[in-house]
Amino acid sequence: MLRSELFVWSIEVRGLVQGVGFRPSVWRLAQDLDLAGTVRNTPRGVIIEIASSPQTRDHFISRLRAELPRLARIDEVSIMAAPDQAMPSGFTILESLDGKVAAAITPDAAICPACADEILDSANRRFSYAFANCTHCGPRLTIMRQIPYDRANTAMSKFPMCRACRDEYEDTTDRRFHAEPIACAQCGPGLWLESTDGPMPVLQGDEIATAARVLRSGGIVALKGLGGFHIACRADNDAVIERLRRQKRRDAKPFAVMAHSLEHIALYAQVNTIEADWLASPSGPIVLLKVRSPSPLPSIIAPDQDRIGFMLPTTPLHFLLMQAIGMPLVMTSANMSGEPQFIDNDTACSQLFNIADAILFHDRDIENRVDDSVVRHDTTGATILRRARGYAPAPLLLPQLFYGKAPVFATGADIKSAFCIAANGEAIISQHLGDLDEPATLGEYRRTAQLYMELFEHRPQVIAHDMHPTYRSAGLAHRLAGEFNAVLFPVQHHHAHLAACMAENHAENDATLGIILDGAGYGTDGTIWGGEFLAGNYSGFQRVAHFQPVPLLGGDKAATEPWRNAYAHLRLALGNGFTEGEFKDLPVMRQLSAKPIVVLESLMHNRRLAPLSSSAGRLFDAFASIIGAAQMHVSYEGQTGMRLETLAGPHMETATPFDMCSPLDVAIISWRGLWHSVLHDLKRGADAGHLSARFHQSLIKIVSDMAIHQHHVTSIDRIALSGGVFQNRLLLQGVHAALEKYGLQVLVHHAVPANDGGIALGQAAIAMANQT
Numbered sequence: 116m117l118r119s120e121l122f123v124w125s126i127e128v129r130g131l132v133q134g135v136g137f138r139p140s141v142w143r144l145a146q147d148l149d150l151a152g153t154v155r156n157t158p159r160g161v162i163i164e165i166a167s168s169p170q171t172r173d174h175f176i177s178r179l180r181a182e183l184p185r186l187a188r189i190d191e192v193s194i195m196a197a198p199d200q201a202m203p204s205g206f207t208i209l210e211s212l213d214g215k216v217a218a219a220i221t222p223d224a225a226i227c228p229a230c231a232d233e234i235l236d237s238a239n240r241r242f243s244y245a246f247a248n249c250t251h252c253g254p255r256l257t258i259m260r261q262i263p264y265d266r267a268n269t270a271m272s273k274f275p276m277c278r279a280c281r282d283e284y285e286d287t288t289d290r291r292f293h294a295e296p297i298a299c300a301q302c303g304p305g306l307w308l309e310s311t312d313g314p315m316p317v318l319q320g321d322e323i324a325t326a327a328r329v330l331r332s333g334g335i336v337a338l339k340g341l342g343g344f345h346i347a348c349r350a351d352n353d354a355v356i357e358r359l360r361r362q363k364r365r366d367a368k369p370f371a372v373m374a375h376s377l378e379h380i381a382l383y384a385q386v387n388t389i390e391a392d393w394l395a396s397p398s399g400p401i402v403l404l405k406v407r408s409p410s411p412l413p414s415i416i417a418p419d420q421d422r423i424g425f426m427l428p429t430t431p432l433h434f435l436l437m438q439a440i441g442m443p444l445v446m447t448s449a450n451m452s453g454e455p456q457f458i459d460n461d462t463a464c465s466q467l468f469n470i471a472d473a474i475l476f477h478d479r480d481i482e483n484r485v486d487d488s489v490v491r492h493d494t495t496g497a498t499i500l501r502r503a504r505g506y507a508p509a510p511l512l513l514p515q516l517f518y519g520k521a522p523v524f525a526t527g528a529d530i531k532s533a534f535c536i537a538a539n540g541e542a543i544i545s546q547h548l549g550d551l552d553e554p555a556t557l558g559e560y561r562r563t564a565q566l567y568m569e570l571f572e573h574r575p576q577v578i579a580h581d582m583h584p585t586y587r588s589a590g591l592a593h594r595l596a597g598e599f600n601a602v603l604f605p606v607q608h609h610h611a612h613l614a615a616c617m618a619e620n621h622a623e624n625d626a627t628l629g630i631i632l633d634g635a636g637y638g639t640d641g642t643i644w645g646g647e648f649l650a651g652n653y654s655g656f657q658r659v660a661h662f663q664p665v666p667l668l669g670g671d672k673a674a675t676e677p678w679r680n681a682y683a684h685l686r687l688a689l690g691n692g693f694t695e696g697e698f699k700d701l702p703v704m705r706q707l708s709a710k711p712i713v714v715l716e717s718l719m720h721n722r723r724l725a726p727l728s729s730s731a732g733r734l735f736d737a738f739a740s741i742i743g744a745a746q747m748h749v750s751y752e753g754q755t756g757m758r759l760e761t762l763a764g765p766h767m768e769t770a771t772p773f774d775m776c777s778p779l780d781v782a783i784i785s786w787r788g789l790w791h792s793v794l795h796d797l798k799r800g801a802d803a804g805h806l807s808a809r810f811h812q813s814l815i816k817i818v819s820d821m822a823i824h825q826h827h828v829t830s831i832d833r834i835a836l837s838g839g840v841f842q843n844r845l846l847l848q849g850v851h852a853a854l855e856k857y858g859l860q861v862l863v864h865h866a867v868p869a870n871d872g873g874i875a876l877g878q879a880a881i882a883m884a885n886q887t
């Protein structure tokens with residue numbers, strides 16, 4: 116083709132295209148197709164200019180999409196005819212426009228197959244090197260200190276590249292071209308092992324083999340990972356896991372298990388192809404899997420659960436350790452219960468020897484604490500339960516209506532906190548940060564917010580926050596509003612859940628009915644909400660129906676002592692003196708009658724010490740307590756729900772809903788009929804599994820019947836399911852199936868958690884939609 120027949124095209128690509136080896140892959144493709152042109156980073160993405168016919172251009176773009184580097188993601192491609200200009204004869208990678216690369220901070224990525232091969236190859240110069248990485252894998256957010264993203268601004272600044280690494284770094288054709296954390300044993304971070312007595316003697320210079328020996332002999336080893344320390348022990352040894360639980364003061368919350376391959380995981384749990392893809396993905400999350408029956412692993416790993424979280428090794432260090440030990444390990448984050456996990460060597464040294472027999476340290480600093488992410492797959496698709504390592508800070512593209520809005524910072528919720536910054540039609544949600552009641556977490560939150568605003572050059576004009584008057588995240592919002600001279604925008608908790616679900620599903624501003632089931636959120640009437648049917652969109656909402664409000668006896672105590680909810684629910688359903696009535700011989704009645712009835716009765720009418728709440732979470736607590744499936748104290752949020760789900764699982768197919776006789780036109784779902792049916796069943800000696808399955812079926816029925824009823828009243832035919840209680844797989848699948856069967860469009864969460872970890876996105880969307 117003559118050069119005069121060529122057009123020059125300017126192709127703008129948005130998505131995850133910086134810091135992921137995208138420009139070299141464009142370069143290789145251009146070489147392959149013999150195209151002249153350039154590629155460069157811009158603050159918005161990447162601009163490729165090529166001289167070609169329209170046909171070749173389209174072929175180039177389709178191959179670009181098909182041959183993306185492992186960590187890249189294309190969200191948007193826009194093509195323009197470039198103004199007349201001289202094209203160079205070859206294809207060149209240009210330096211970034213004005214050096215600003217706002218979008219280059221990508222999530223940390225699990226070791227890629229090529230790096231894994233190298234560290235297992237005794238002839239390779241990175242053989243057994245625990246910090247190998249390339250443009251397709253390795254640390255990113257966890258080592259970032261400031262922009263621009265280059266080595267000097269990361270935890271790698273103290274490791275000058277050796278000659279060999281520098282050659283790879285500068286070679287356009289190399290997998291390590293511009294891989295900022297590039298390292299080898301000559302120039303990069305190193306390992307050492309310590310016990311309580313100081314540095315440990317190491318077998319043949321191999322710290323990992325020595326750590327594996329400690330683990331194999333039943334020891335507990337802490338190791339410095341990517342975004343924090345892990346604590347590991349054999350997953351097949353009851354005694355050591357029990358010791359770990361005792362020393363970590365974590366009595367019931369499930370542990371995750373790491374195994375060295377998918378084949379190995381499949382020995383212990385059922386893995387479908389989607390779950391296998393998640394496990395092996397660059398994000399490398401913990402994936403909740405159905406344990407084989409009978410379980411080959413001790414039940415103490417996840418007491419009363421039929422699912423265990425599994426993960427594959429994601430760093431070269433974990434990879435080499437798993438190779439060396441060849442058996443599954445319990446792998447849990449190193450923290451004391453409730454506190455954030457340790458990230459620095461000194462704290463680990465002073466705290467972790469209370470738990471671990473040895474600690475495997477390294478000298479690359481963890482700049483940002485990032486927890487392991489958790490994912491689950493069910494019939495509605497894959498959903499993220501905790502969004503952290505491997506996902507943050509990847510941007511989410513927002514629906515069209517959010518383009519051109521003023522920048523927003525949304526502070527999220529106090530439990531499972533995560534914040535969101537939104538601008539330019541994109542939302543960036545921080546990694547899961549934890550509960551803000553914990554002072555260390557609050558400090559971490561402030562520091563991380565500061566970092567994100569610097570990394571993404573974000574200057575918010577609006578600060579969105581939960582309308583709860585005493586939330587710490589609302590306090591943070593006030594402080595930020597002062598700092599940035601920004602406007603405050605309070606958002607109702609469940610409205611934020613609805614908007615989060617809409618936004619991540621790319622929904623425009625059409626009317627949607629949100630079924631929002633969670634533990635607690637502050638309502639516009641000053642009561643605590645949590646079993647809500649909201650008709651609305653990003654702009655606003657109306658509470659069209661809700662669960663019956665029930666007093667939370669003792670306020671916050673009701674969230675950790677399920678029996679308090681059993682008392683309140685039964686008292687409302689059966690009346691005064693209910694423990695001595697027709698059901699007095701049931702264990703739950705004997706248990707409740709032993710409580711200080713006079714105090715509880717006075718609380719029933721005390722709105723200050725026992726605020727009313729329509730909470731769905733507390734309904735589960737009440738039910739679990741009534742059928743004898745709850746502890747006196749729960750030790751982690753969602754414990755009773757997970758217990759009930761496990762109990763119900765095998766009986767869901769055959770179970771029928773309880774007869775609840777609840778009319779739908781009053782818009783308040785009462786549980787009176789449910790409790791009568793449950794108590795009669797208990798009296799007949801029904802077992803907890805059947806009762807729990809009937810309870811789930813009842814909830815599915817009443818919730819979907821109410822949604823269908825509201826659909827008829829309001830003509831809204833799009834339903835969003837959100838709130839932490841929808842992390843219950845049976846409930847989610849059941850309601851989803853019932854509503855789809857009825858012909859309604861159902862939105863569920865995939866990319867952000869249904870729990871409070873997702874609400875910052877909703878707050879940001881609502882604040883933007885309400886900008887004038």
Ligand SMILES: [Zn+2]
Binds near residue numbers: 229230231247253
């Ligand atoms: Zn790699």
Ligand SMILES: [Zn+2]
Binds near residue numbers: 277281298299300303
């Ligand atoms: Zn090197």
